[in-house]
Amino acid sequence: MDAMLVIMLVFALLVVVLLIKGLMIVQQSEAVVIERLGSYQKTLTPGVNWIIPFVDKPRSIKVRRYQAIGGENVAVVQEETRIDRRETVLDFPAQSVITADNVSVTVNGALYFQVIDPERAVYQTENLIQAIEILAKTSLRSEVGRMELDKLFESRQEINDKLQIVMDEAGNKWGVKVTRVEIQDINIPVEVEDAMRKQMAAERERRALVLQASGEREAAIARAEGEKRSNILVAEGEREAAILMADGQRQAIDKVLSAGNEKLDPQLVVGYLLGLEYLKTLPEIGKQGDRVFLPYEASSVLGAVGSIEALLKGTSK
Template identity: 35%
Template sequence: MPGYFPLVILILLLIASSLRIVQEYERGVIFRLGRCVGARGPGIIFLIPGIERMQKVDLRVITMDVPTQEVITKDNVTVKVNAVVYFRVVNPVDSVIKVLDFVKATSQLSQTTLRSVLGQSELDELLSKRDAINQRLQHIIDEGTEPWGIKVSNVEVKDVELPPTMQRAMAAQAEAERERRAKLIHADGEFQAAKTLTEAANIISSNPATIQLRYLQTLKEIAANQSSTIIFPLPIDLIQPFVNMAGVFSNTNLRQGEENRTEPPQS
């Protein structure tokens, strides 16, 4: 029995070295004498010692930052843009045997695609149609990584850095646009006010008593200000007879003066 003890220990060591544990979010790609025989897992996997070898692949979503790229847009504006790419492995076997490092390869493809797509877009499109550009980037990168067993789920352009001169030009343009809109709104308000005043004048002119009510309302508004000066609007109808009388007296005096100047002197 003591002679078999080293052999038992050797067998136990071989068994222990042949067991592998694969997590739920992993898969193990098995190579048998250098030939890929598929992916296994999750759970406990037994490997034939000296014959089979396993390489683990993580299936979780990988978030990768695309370094800042200096891009010249279609309208010859130099901008600095960075992005973020979300992708995961959907075919562990292809991600191992068809590409050396799928993370590095996806990063390089994302950088070149970012420069290419933004170089074909204008600055206004880059600033206002960000969702459309993100979808184009995601579609192109996903097509490039599909043979590697990689699925790109989303691409987001994070930041667009403009030159200072372009920022000042855009600020001046935005200010001019706001001034134009303010002038249009002011002119439209004046037009509506003039139209409303015209309608009010037509209504008041049809009924003279309306102007008297408006006078009384004005007095009430003035009295509410607690002012020491009171302005009393006198209705024109009350002073109209006096104006007529003054006109008659002035005409009479004028005629008498003309008659006195035309009479010949008496000898």
Template identity: 40%
Template sequence: MAGLIISGLLALGVVVLLFMVIRIVPQREIYVVERLGKYQSSMDAGLHFLMPFIDRVAYKHSQKEIVRDVPRQSCITKDNIEVSIDGVMYLQVVDPKAASYGVDDYVMAAQQLAQTTLRSVIGKIDLDKTFEERGEINMEVVRAVDEAAQPWGVKVLRYEVADINLPVSIKDAMEKQVRAERERRAVVAESEGERQAAINRSEGDRQAAINRSEGEKQEMINISEGEKMKQINEAEGRAQQIELIATATGEGLRQVAAAVKEDGGQEAVSLRIAEQYVTAFEKVAKESTTMLLPQGLSDIGGTVASLQKVLKTVEKTPA
């Protein structure tokens, strides 16, 4: 019985000893080992052996990204407006030894430093810029906290402003400002539309006037060209008429002259002259109540003889 108890105690001691000697480190974790209270080594993922009663695992660190909320705090902007801001910070342990012995709680230290840095950054900008320049604010906080966290063996990867709360009065004022700005833009847009419409109308009227003037100009040109062609055609017609009349008259005179030279031509001419003479005085007598008669009107034969004498003179005259 005593032997069984001793055997059990020995087995328990072996199990405890193995537990103290063997350490299995999970993936993405690092164990910091101290020997007699002094830093010995950092164990990566895998199987490791410790010296019992001398070595011990003092700290355990995760190499994953650590996400921590930065508590909400009040900040004063450059234009003296109080805002309430909270954020999210992403950390990662890069030096297990420094993270173990550099600071008591690196997460708390990073959070406090992020808060103080955020208050400093917000105090340098106006309220409107806090909404427009969130990216710049985040970069400033990351730069300041990461520089301060280097001795702690911690890398600050990112910082994001989660929410910005404003006082009710400031919200109302900003809403009024936004409404006023929208109304102003609407008025400007409407006026721009009216101005553009007026410009378009004036351009259309100007183009229509130009088109009308061009049409009237072309119409006048066409009319003048038509008048010109008409006058040319009339002139050419009159010229041709005159030429034809002259040709016909000349031909008639030549025929008359030829007829006069023939036998009995003189008597025919005399008879024709006498007939025309009498017809002319008859016409004058019908058209006028008063008539002056030439001397020797009764002597028609003498008159005809005189006209024949003139005709002969013309015939003898060389052409």
């Protein structure tokens, strides 16, 4: 009786131990791949799970992480049985890349991914993080190698989108969803940076000269347009003045002819009027100096004035 009781207690204790040993609690956002006798059995979901002790075993997954050791990021490979299903960022170290115009640049990038299918993440690749990192590096070299340096700085988003497409296609096979790829830094050699700085300064100077030349051209056009308008106005004024002068002379001639009862010669009247104008200008001519020389034709003009006045006096009498 005592032996039977001992056996039952031992059996009960064994059952309790087996229950405790097979009890496995999976945290939220985690997953555990279970193998039974070396083959895939199931994937444990968050919560309380039970497996057969010594028969079912969690399958470990290799994870490559970077740890700061001695001021440098050193890659460390770890084995973990719990697969983190949260979105993870992989900040892989900077690498040297050759652009299409043979310039060596150093590119540092970051990759965001999430494990969607833990079974594929375990069985489809030997080291998930290493596979993702190497694929990201090779894809980055390939995309950057197609571009020239000037285009590289303005095409970051284009490179990010292409890398995400490539990584997402490969990630589907590994049970991984690549959510985003970002290029953080692009470092160029010092001599290339100096050359680019000089090029930018020259470009700014060229734009300044173009703007200055454009301003001068517009100013010259405005001045020419103003001068053109001024000349037009002057010409119109002179034309109107000439018309008024001619009209005044015509009225003066008509007045003199009417005063002479139409007995005067029109040509003689014209000479008379010219003589009057000439007499008006003599005081101004006299101001030119001590001696004034008059042309010979002036005597005939003055004679015409005298003859016309005599005729007018006779007519009036």
